[in-house]
Amino acid sequence: MMETEEAQIATGLRRRDPEVLDALIEQYQHRLLRYLIHLTGDRATAEDLFQETWIRVLEKGYQYDGKSKFATWLMTIAHNAAIDHLRKRRPESLDEMRDPEDAAPFEPVSDGPSPFEQVAALEDRARIQAALEQIPPIFREVLALRFQEQMKLEEIAKLINIPLATVKTRLYRGVIALRPALMGGQE
Amino acid sequence: MNGHEHDRAVDLINRREVEGVSEADARWLESHLAACEDCSQYELALSGAERAMRSFTVMATGSLVESTRARVHARVVQLRERDSRRFLIAISFAMGVVFSTLSAWAWWKVGGWMVERFSLPSSMVGPGVVFFWLVPAILLGVLLVEFPESKFEGSVMQLLMKDRQRGIQ
Numbered sequence: 001m002m003e004t005e006e007a008q009i010a011t012g013l014r015r016r017d018p019e020v021l022d023a024l025i026e027q028y029q030h031r032l033l034r035y036l037i038h039l040t041g042d043r044a045t046a047e048d049l050f051q052e053t054w055i056r057v058l059e060k061g062y063q064y065d066g067k068s069k070f071a072t073w074l075m076t077i078a079h080n081a082a083i084d085h086l087r088k089r090r091p092e093s094l095d096e097m098r099d100p101e102d103a104a105p106f107e108p109v110s111d112g113p114s115p116f117e118q119v120a121a122l123e124d125r126a127r128i129q130a131a132l133e134q135i136p137p138i139f140r141e142v143l144a145l146r147f148q149e150q151m152k153l154e155e156i157a158k159l160i161n162i163p164l165a166t167v168k169t170r171l172y173r174g175v176i177a178l179r180p181a182l183m184g185g186q187e
Numbered sequence: 188m189n190g191h192e193h194d195r196a197v198d199l200i201n202r203r204e205v206e207g208v209s210e211a212d213a214r215w216l217e218s219h220l221a222a223c224e225d226c227s228q229y230e231l232a233l234s235g236a237e238r239a240m241r242s243f244t245v246m247a248t249g250s251l252v253e254s255t256r257a258r259v260h261a262r263v264v265q266l267r268e269r270d271s272r273r274f275l276i277a278i279s280f281a282m283g284v285v286f287s288t289l290s291a292w293a294w295w296k297v298g299g300w301m302v303e304r305f306s307l308p309s310s311m312v313g314p315g316v317v318f319f320w321l322v323p324a325i326l327l328g329v330l331l332v333e334f335p336e337s338k339f340e341g342s343v344m345q346l347l348m349k350d351r352q353r354g355i356q
Contacts, residue, residue: 016263016266018259018263021259022256022259025255025256025259029247029251029252030244030245030247033245033247033251034244037245047251050247050255051254054255055259058259058262058263128239129243132239143236143240146205146237147236147237147241148240148241152205152206153201153202153206168197172197174236175229175233175236176229176232178232178235178236178239179228179232179236182232182235183235
């Protein structure tokens with residue numbers, strides 16, 4: 001019987017196979033970094049946590065059973081690494097960890113629009129980016145997992161280790177918090 | 188329209204894209220949205236948020252990926268060495284247990300003979316036997332802690348460790 005991709009990953013992680021780890025880093029590099037940037041609001045911190053996450057993947061690899069999606073397990077490891085980091089840095093709250101003056105974490109997609117469209121798009125992005133930076137990381141994290149990782153609400157609840165109702169509330173409040181920016185600041 | 192209907196509508200809006208909703212729920216939602224301005228606005232906001240989130244991309248730099256790989260590879264080596272060492276200690280412990288069990292009777296007899304021969308108090312037999320019983324394990328433990336792996340080069344233990352490392356790789 002053919003092993004599933006997840007089962008192959010689980011086998012490779014149990015063996016601590018560097019080739020498997022290299023392939024995983026290659027495959028998930030952008031998604032993981034994007035998630036960590038959304039979570040921390042700071043690229044430098046996210047890059048530190050990116051490395052820490054892969055070290056934890058190596059060390060805890062034997063815990064991955066290959067029955068769930070690797071991406072979900074990876075994001076769980078990243079989430080926990082971020083929480084540990086933030087607790088060490090500012091024990092009081094995850095909500096208060098973000099510094100608005102930190103370097104801009106997002107990079108726009110380059111898809112070749114006209115100069116006018118580029119300016120308009122940049123303004124839109126700047127506005128949305130500013131709105132994203134203003135909303136608490138706990139909302140931003142749910143938005144990222146939902147819209148970028150396309151995770152089910154139940155998967156998000158399991159990943160963050162919170163009740164499903166709380167995920168729904170965070171999603172709702174995150175969307176509402178973004179609405180003024182999406183409406184072009186007309187609200 | 189009551190609060191329960193709004194909650195249901197919001198839940199269906201949230202689930203429609205990823206989890207999907209049944210045809211009956213989709214029909215109910217459409218009719219609700221046609222009549223409810225708040226839920227309709229939420230649906231628009233959700234679509235906008237989704238587009239906004241997807242409009243951003245983040246690229247990990249090559250240097251970040253390379254340095255991560257280097258750290259991971261170095262950690263792999265460390266963990267393998269640690270595993271080999273643990274394996275060696277486990278084997279030593281197991282051998283110690285087997286040897287101690289097999290030699291317990293002999294040590295007890297020797298202890299009894301020593302007490303009789305040197306006219307020592309009989310209460311010394313127990314502690315004395317336990318001490319000599321543990322001597323091989325204590326010596327082995329001291330050797331493992333004090334000496335680097337290279338001192339065991341060529342030993343049976345070293346060969347066992349190398350076999351295990353090859354197995355892991």
